[in-house]
Amino acid sequence: MEAVVVYASQYGNTRLIAEAIGRGLGPEARVVEAAGFSPAQLAPGSLLVVGSPIVGWKPLEGLGVWLDALGPGSLAGVRTAAFDTRVKLFIHGDAAKKIERALETAGAERAAEPTWYYVKGSEGPLLDGEVERAEVWGAALAAG
Numbered sequence: 001m002e003a004v005v006v007y008a009s010q011y012g013n014t015r016l017i018a019e020a021i022g023r024g025l026g027p028e029a030r031v032v033e034a035a036g037f038s039p040a041q042l043a044p045g046s047l048l049v050v051g052s053p054i055v056g057w058k059p060l061e062g063l064g065v066w067l068d069a070l071g072p073g074s075l076a077g078v079r080t081a082a083f084d085t086r087v088k089l090f091i092h093g094d095a096a097k098k099i100e101r102a103l104e105t106a107g108a109e110r111a112a113e114p115t116w117y118y119v120k121g122s123e124g125p126l127l128d129g130e131v132e133r134a135e136v137w138g139a140a141l142a143a144g
């Protein structure tokens with residue numbers, strides 16, 4: 001199964017989570033920045049994982065642009081899962097659900113519920129255990 005993790009990141013925390021998910025998915029998985037990846041390259045049956053930090057209650061602008069460029073039906077037959085990174089605030093907004101909605105609008109099939117990982121402050125670091133949790137999530141997606 002082809003598996004690709006696509007991410008955007010300002011300070012590197014989301015990249016660390018994307019790489020951990022990639023390790024969990026297995027040695028064939030690719031981990032790429034959104035700006036350099038066209039989903040037109042994906043074969044039906046592939047798994048696409050997409051992640052972003054929450055910035056102002058939304059995905060990072062670059063990832064939002066990437067999602068907006070997905071054509072209707074462009075992800076038909078592709079299994080997808082979304083994640084975000086965020087700080088532990090009472091009101092934090094959401095990016096993972098917005099990503100998931102955009103992927104489904106492009107025709108993708110949901111492989112897992114959207115999920116999230118915590119950073120201690122805007123620039124990080126990640127909370128203890130989040131990298132390990134991401135690797136386990138990747139392995140579950142590969143198995144699923």
Ligand SMILES: Cc1cc2nc3c(=O)[nH]c(=O)nc-3n(C[C@H](O)[C@H](O)[C@H](O)COP(=O)(O)O)c2cc1C
Binds near residue numbers: 009013
């Ligand atoms: C301008 C700005 C706005 C942010 N807005 C939110 C927010 O609305 N909700 C939230 O939980 N975290 C927010 N954060 C924290 C980010 O989610 C955090 O910086 C991010 O997870 C770090 O990921 P990165 O290292 O991949 O850039 C914000 C951070 C910045 C710099």
